[in-house]
Amino acid sequence: MSQGRPTPEVSQVPREMVDFEVLKTTGARAPRLGRFTLGGRKPILTPAFLGNTSRGVIPHMSPDNFGRYAGSNGVYVALEDFVEKHPEKTPPVFEYNVPEPLRRFAALPQDTPLVLGARRTPPIPTPATHTNTAISLLTSVGYKSVSSEYYAAAARKLRPDVVVGMADIPFGQATISIKRKDKMSDRTEAWLRHLVTTRNTMAVAPGEPRFDIFAPILPIERDLQSWYLEHLLDDMVDSISGLAIYDAFLLDDLPDALHHLPRLSLHVPASPHELLRQVSLGMDLLTVPFISSATDAGIAFDFTFPPPETPKSSVRQTLGIDMWHAEHARAVTPLSKGCQCYACTKHHRAYIQHLLSAKEMLGWFLIQVHNHAVVESFFTSLRTSIDAGTFDAHVATFEAYYEPQLPEKTGQAPRARGYHFRSEEHAKKEKKNPKRWNGELGGKGKAVLEGAHGQQPEKKQEMMHVIDDEALIDLVGIEHGAEAVHVEDLKIEDDVKG
Amino acid sequence: PSALSFELLGKCSVTKARAATLHLPHGPVPLPIFMPVATQASLKGLTPEQLEKQGCRLCLNNTYHLGLKPGQATLDAIGGAHRFQSWPHNLLTDGDSFQMVSLLKLAQVTEEGVRFLSPHDGSPMLLTPEHSISLQNSIGSDIMMQLDDVIVTTSPDLARMKEAMERSVRWLDRCIQAHKYPERQNLFCIIQGGLDLDLRRECTAEMVARDTPGIAIGGLSGGEAKDEYCKVVDTCTGLLPEKKPRYVMGVGYPEDLVVSVALGADMFDCVWPTRTARFGNAITSRGVLNLRNAVYSTDFGPIEEGCQCTCCRPPEDGGLGITRAYVYHTTAKETAGAHLLTMHNVHYQLNLMRLVREAILEDRYPAFLRSFFAKLYDDKSKYPEWAVGALKGVGVDLLSD
Ligand SMILES: [Zn+2]
Numbered sequence: 001m002s003q004g005r006p007t008p009e010v011s012q013v014p015r016e017m018v019d020f021e022v023l024k025t026t027g028a029r030a031p032r033l034g035r036f037t038l039g040g041r042k043p044i045l046t047p048a049f050l051g052n053t054s055r056g057v058i059p060h061m062s063p064d065n066f067g068r069y070a071g072s073n074g075v076y077v078a079l080e081d082f083v084e085k086h087p088e089k090t091p092p093v094f095e096y097n098v099p100e101p102l103r104r105f106a107a108l109p110q111d112t113p114l115v116l117g118a119r120r121t122p123p124i125p126t127p128a129t130h131t132n133t134a135i136s137l138l139t140s141v142g143y144k145s146v147s148s149e150y151y152a153a154a155a156r157k158l159r160p161d162v163v164v165g166m167a168d169i170p171f172g173q174a175t176i177s178i179k180r181k182d183k184m185s186d187r188t189e190a191w192l193r194h195l196v197t198t199r200n201t202m203a204v205a206p207g208e209p210r211f212d213i214f215a216p217i218l219p220i221e222r223d224l225q226s227w228y229l230e231h232l233l234d235d236m237v238d239s240i241s242g243l244a245i246y247d248a249f250l251l252d253d254l255p256d257a258l259h260h261l262p263r264l265s266l267h268v269p270a271s272p273h274e275l276l277r278q279v280s281l282g283m284d285l286l287t288v289p290f291i292s293s294a295t296d297a298g299i300a301f302d303f304t305f306p307p308p309e310t311p312k313s314s315v316r317q318t319l320g321i322d323m324w325h326a327e328h329a330r331a332v333t334p335l336s337k338g339c340q341c342y343a344c345t346k347h348h349r350a351y352i353q354h355l356l357s358a359k360e361m362l363g364w365f366l367i368q369v370h371n372h373a374v375v376e377s378f379f380t381s382l383r384t385s386i387d388a389g390t391f392d393a394h395v396a397t398f399e400a401y402y403e404p405q406l407p408e409k410t411g412q413a414p415r416a417r418g419y420h421f422r423s424e425e426h427a428k429k430e431k432k433n434p435k436r437w438n439g440e441l442g443g444k445g446k447a448v449l450e451g452a453h454g455q456q457p458e459k460k461q462e463m464m465h466v467i468d469d470e471a472l473i474d475l476v477g478i479e480h481g482a483e484a485v486h487v488e489d490l491k492i493e494d495d496v497k498g
Numbered sequence: 499p500s501a502l503s504f505e506l507l508g509k510c511s512v513t514k515a516r517a518a519t520l521h522l523p524h525g526p527v528p529l530p531i532f533m534p535v536a537t538q539a540s541l542k543g544l545t546p547e548q549l550e551k552q553g554c555r556l557c558l559n560n561t562y563h564l565g566l567k568p569g570q571a572t573l574d575a576i577g578g579a580h581r582f583q584s585w586p587h588n589l590l591t592d593g594d595s596f597q598m599v600s601l602l603k604l605a606q607v608t609e610e611g612v613r614f615l616s617p618h619d620g621s622p623m624l625l626t627p628e629h630s631i632s633l634q635n636s637i638g639s640d641i642m643m644q645l646d647d648v649i650v651t652t653s654p655d656l657a658r659m660k661e662a663m664e665r666s667v668r669w670l671d672r673c674i675q676a677h678k679y680p681e682r683q684n685l686f687c688i689i690q691g692g693l694d695l696d697l698r699r700e701c702t703a704e705m706v707a708r709d710t711p712g713i714a715i716g717g718l719s720g721g722e723a724k725d726e727y728c729k730v731v732d733t734c735t736g737l738l739p740e741k742k743p744r745y746v747m748g749v750g751y752p753e754d755l756v757v758s759v760a761l762g763a764d765m766f767d768c769v770w771p772t773r774t775a776r777f778g779n780a781i782t783s784r785g786v787l788n789l790r791n792a793v794y795s796t797d798f799g800p801i802e803e804g805c806q807c808t809c810c811r812p813p814e815d816g817g818l819g820i821t822r823a824y825v826y827h828t829t830a831k832e833t834a835g836a837h838l839l840t841m842h843n844v845h846y847q848l849n850l851m852r853l854v855r856e857a858i859l860e861d862r863y864p865a866f867l868r869s870f871f872a873k874l875y876d877d878k879s880k881y882p883e884w885a886v887g888a889l890k891g892v893g894v895d896l897l898s899d
């Protein structure tokens with residue numbers, strides 16, 4: 001049934017620097033196994049993935065359910081989700097005076113490793129250019145520029161376990177000049193240096209942890225960031241605990257002297273195949289934004305690593321099931337056979353299909369739980385496979401067995417959240433949340449929302465509520481006061497079987 | 499035949515309030531009770547476990563919605579709505595006529611049933627008492643509601659009101675006739691008659707004579723004056739047998755609940771607590787707080803001090819320790835924000851009824867009512883007149899000291 005984790009014990013042991021132990025490797029540019037340990041947190045066996053949060057939560061998953069079902073190996077949180085637009089306004093979370101404000105604020109379990117970065121992953125390009133001291137963020141109400149001082153102060157205040165150094169990357173820019181690339185590495189170095197100084201001079205009570213720093217590795221050629229890398233090695237390497245890598249293919253160029261550090265990928269993968277590629281290049285911790293985007297589209301993952309041993313078929317199998325399809329409406333089967341997640345052990349496809357088509361939020365939650373479980377077991381088995389020395393062979397069968405991409409999205413996503421509007425597709429002039437049937441009946445009027453069961457008209461402003469319930473929007477669609485239409489030969493859909 | 503037993507445990511010595519345990523096919527439930535509304539077999543993003551954790555053992559589904567989606571054939575194939583939504587506790591299905599008639603202005607009521615156009619695709623539909631019961635039999639709800647003919651209580655057309663009341667009685671007979679499983683599902687009648695007390699009395703007598711396992715008072719919560727509402731409830735409960743549960747449909751504001759209990763009602767349902775959560779509204783004993791207001795952005799207290807819901811309980815007690823500031827941070831931006839407030843609001847309503855029940859069992863309900871209103875309003879002058887009047891009618895003077 002529920003894969004409840006035992007209540008985490010709050011460790012009293014002061015946290016040391018990240019301890020990363022490479023357990024197995026076959027050389028550079030090869031998959032490796034490791035153990036990533038933060039004092040007081042659950043150790044992570046790598047390669048593994050971090051849960052990708054939005055405003056401090058895994059989308060669709062309330063924090064209690066995250067603790068209960070997601071079993072994720074830690075989370076990635078973006079500062080931009082907590083910053084308010086107006087410069088004079090201090091982000092509310094900064095005023096929360098408890099030992100670990102960010103963790104407490106977002107109600108994250110005590111044993112979950114917490115990694116803070118400046119931007120969401122993937123970041124939405126911002127129109128403002130970066131300066132020598134600041135980058136541009138996208139907050140819930142608009143763009144805001146944030147200086148490296150601000151970022152370091154935020155890290156000091158929020159006390160995540162790991163802080164990813166602020167990187168000067170002009171996201172969304174198609175071509176970047178050599179001059180600009182020089183600037184990227186200069187600024188990133190200066191900002192990292194500032195973060196390191198801030199952390200190292202932070203006054204903390206004895207035994208109280210500071211935070212660990214992951215140094216960004218820029219998505220540009222090695223010789224263009226060689227100065228930065230040299231300085232990193234010369235005088236910062238002792239102060240950093242890991243690397244945040246924006247382009248997995250640059251692992252090739254990573255100086256040997258940085259190989260002992262854990263590598264966090266901020267290189268956005270599009271598919272499980274790309275995850276395997278990153279792992280094969282030696283990535284340790286990965287972020288997998290496609291989990292939530294698939295969930296939003298109603299796609300339930302259906303893949304295992306290595307693929308099941310079934311008679312060879314000439315058609316490649318799909319990586320996910322589109323749960324919008326009506327064919328699932330009567331299927332009393334789990335999303336994936338054998339999956340031990342909450343959604344698969346407690347519910348079935350028929351219910352999940354119903355929830356999606358009824359626009360009930362629980363549908364997305366169940367798919368989200370399942371998709372996280374599938375990716376979790378994908379990583380578990382790829383670790384086993386690396387250990388057994390069968391990884392390359394399994395990757396080959398995986399690629400032969402499954403389609404290269406996740407299925408096309410057909411269904412409607414849940415109501416778009418703020419950050420969805422600003423993606424590149426935003427340029428299209430479409431209605432953000434189009435309604436389905438427009439409520440018109442034989443050309444008669446528009447939908448009018450009128451009283452419903454349980455609605456009690458109330459004069460008090462705070463008690464008043466508009467009926468916009470998705471369920472009721474479906475029920476309305478008929479103009480108030482329109483004269484009755486006489487309909488003959490009425491039939492209830494279910495009468496047919498009688 | 500009936501599939502429930504009503505165990506009366508205590509009565510208030512002043513008001514008409516009662517405390518009981520209702521033994522239903524999927525377990526006992528305490529009365530008085532508030533029932534959250536999971537219209538489409540799901541409660542606003544909560545898992546059955548999350549709903550259960552807030553103390554819920556009886557919730558509503560909507561017959562008409564489930565009849566459309568997933569449809570009767572699917573419900574039959576899966577074996578009913580409990581299995582469909584993995585809810586091991588009790589379900590009540592709403593007969594829907596209220597929604598059909600007041601919501602769908604194009605609906606047309608004939609003796610045969612309610613004709614209307616599907617809001618999904620505009621296709622013509624007919625809902626008859628037989629069809630409603632057949633659907634509810636397929637759903638397998640522990641409590642089923644009859645199909646009734648409802649018109650808004652504020653309608654001035656007394657003749658139409660009388661017709662609707664009498665038709666509801668005839669439809670009850672058809673429902674009873676059509677009910678296939680009276681030994682495992684309880685069919686409740688619904689008293690109609692608008693705000694006309696004579697019609698209500700007449701209807702009550704007809705309904706009581708048909709001896710259903712439970713009795714509902716319907717057609718209310720449609721915008722009528724609150725004192726009129728109270729008169730109807732008071733009149734009906736005065737004529738009802740003591741040993742049967744009394745359900746007032748569609749009622750859910752905290753002050754309505756405590757007053758209606760004093761007037762002798764036992765069961766309530768309302769979508770308001772869960773719907774309003776989606777707009778950032780938190781129900782507390784001091785009133786409703788809209789947590790989207792910027793003043794809460796730096797309020798690091800719980801939604802309500804001392805609340806034992808999953809959100810408000812501190813982490814040391816196994817809760818999440820959610821702050822008002824965090825609800826402000828997520829509400830209307832992430833669905834999880836709505837899930838959090840939904841849990842709190844459901845818990846608030848269920849806990850309120852638990853406190854009500856304790857007070858009745860200890861025969862201190864009048865004192866409970868006084869302290870309830872004193873918390874909700876900072877001054878006696880702000881007490882709603884209808885509540886003061888209704889409670890005076892059952893022996894509690896809120897304004898005295
Ligand atoms: Zn699953």
Ligand SMILES: [Zn+2]
Binds near residue numbers: 801
């Ligand atoms: Zn609470």
